[in-house]
Amino acid sequence: MRYLITSGKGLLGLEFIRQLKNAEVLSLDLPETDVCDLAALMERTVLFRPDVILHCAAWTDVDGCEDDPAKAYHVNSIGTRNVCLAAKEVGASLVYFSTDYVFDGVKNSPYQEYDPPAPLSVYGQTKLAGERIAAELCPKRYVIRTSWLFGLFGRNFVDAILRQAEEGKTISVVADQIGSPTYAKDLVQAVLALLRLPYSAYGTYHFSNSGACSWYDLAVAVIKKAGRRGKVIPVTTEAMRRPAPRPAYSVLSHELLQSLGIVPRPWQEALIDYLEELGFPQDRH
Numbered sequence: 158m159r160y161l162i163t164s165g166k167g168l169l170g171l172e173f174i175r176q177l178k179n180a181e182v183l184s185l186d187l188p189e190t191d192v193c194d195l196a197a198l199m200e201r202t203v204l205f206r207p208d209v210i211l212h213c214a215a216w217t218d219v220d221g222c223e224d225d226p227a228k229a230y231h232v233n234s235i236g237t238r239n240v241c242l243a244a245k246e247v248g249a250s251l252v253y254f255s256t257d258y259v260f261d262g263v264k265n266s267p268y269q270e271y272d273p274p275a276p277l278s279v280y281g282q283t284k285l286a287g288e289r290i291a292a293e294l295c296p297k298r299y300v301i302r303t304s305w306l307f308g309l310f311g312r313n314f315v316d317a318i319l320r321q322a323e324e325g326k327t328i329s330v331v332a333d334q335i336g337s338p339t340y341a342k343d344l345v346q347a348v349l350a351l352l353r354l355p356y357s358a359y360g361t362y363h364f365s366n367s368g369a370c371s372w373y374d375l376a377v378a379v380i381k382k383a384g385r386r387g388k389v390i391p392v393t394t395e396a397m398r399r400p401a402p403r404p405a406y407s408v409l410s411h412e413l414l415q416s417l418g419i420v421p422r423p424w425q426e427a428l429i430d431y432l433e434e435l436g437f438p439q440d441r442h
């Protein structure tokens with residue numbers, strides 16, 4: 158299998174590169190390859206002729222997208238269209254990563270794959286547009302919605318809490334948004350398991366670690382399991398006054414992946430594993 162990754166420099170792309178170290182992989186990154194540049198993307202894709210395109214590139218700054226919708230659509234929607242056209246040209250399967258932010262958060266039970274999306278933010282709207290473009294252009298597509306990603310290779314919430322605790326700061330964290338953290342290592346394992354099934358199971362899936370918590374709960378767990386002494390204060394979304402609205406509840410149900418035998422572990426176990434990888438000793442008993 159030959160894998161092309163759009164942006165192997167982000168959190169998820171780098172985790173794919175780590176786990177695909179024995180496979181043939183090409184990463185297309187900024188500044189050489191912008192997904193918004195169809196001609197360059199097409200040329201490199203046709204030369205490499207991948208079997209699978211792992212489309213990890215995106216503008217993931219949720220508040221930035223709110224402030225600059227034109228750029229957000231350009232990268233997340235039109236960029237995705239370009240990747241779809243390239244995938245179609247070479248007959249590759251496409252894996253497009255989407256987000257829990259396609260949902261409005263008014264539900265109070267886990268969102269199923271077929272629940273109607275209704276994004277609140279520009280970021281969510283541009284990612285949903287990407288889903289729709291992929292559905293229109295790529296019959297050989299997997300859409301993987303994920304949430305609250307953390308991992309070794311990029312800025313993420315867990316690292317931010319550890320850093321602030323290290324600096325002895327009192328940390329204010331939102332307690333009224335509920336979701337599911339996702340360890341990038343687990344997400345990549347799940348996607349590779351999906352791709353390695355003996356049949357093609359194209360479609361839209363949800364993957365996060367199992368269980369639900371607030372950002373505040375997650376911050377408290379990080380500090381406790383890392384053996385740090387930072388003080389965490391729960392605050393409301395309203396008090397944080399951020400430009401982009403976020404869903405109050407965006408827990409993802411994993412029914413479709415589970416039907417294929419791909420079952421996520423609880424977020425607490427994944428967090429322990431991550432902290433161990435970072436060098437924080439964990440007592441697993």
Ligand SMILES: NC(=O)c1ccc[n+]([C@@H]2O[C@H](COP(=O)([O-])OP(=O)(O)OC[C@H]3O[C@@H](n4cnc5c(N)ncnc54)[C@H](OP(=O)(O)O)[C@@H]3O)[C@@H](O)[C@H]2O)c1
Pocket residue numbers: 163164165166167168169170185186187190191192193212213214215216217232236254255256257284302303304305306307311312
């Ligand atoms: N992180 C999360 O919590 C989360 C949650 C749900 C879904 N997702 C989705 O998961 C996927 C991977 O996210 P991630 O956390 O790995 O994001 P990330 O760390 O921000 O990585 C995204 C990468 O895309 C690159 N990029 C931005 N614009 C580009 C362009 N025009 N052409 C080519 N590359 C470009 C970025 O480069 P620069 O850094 O140089 O801009 C960055 O390396 C995304 O589709 C995201 O929407 C993420």
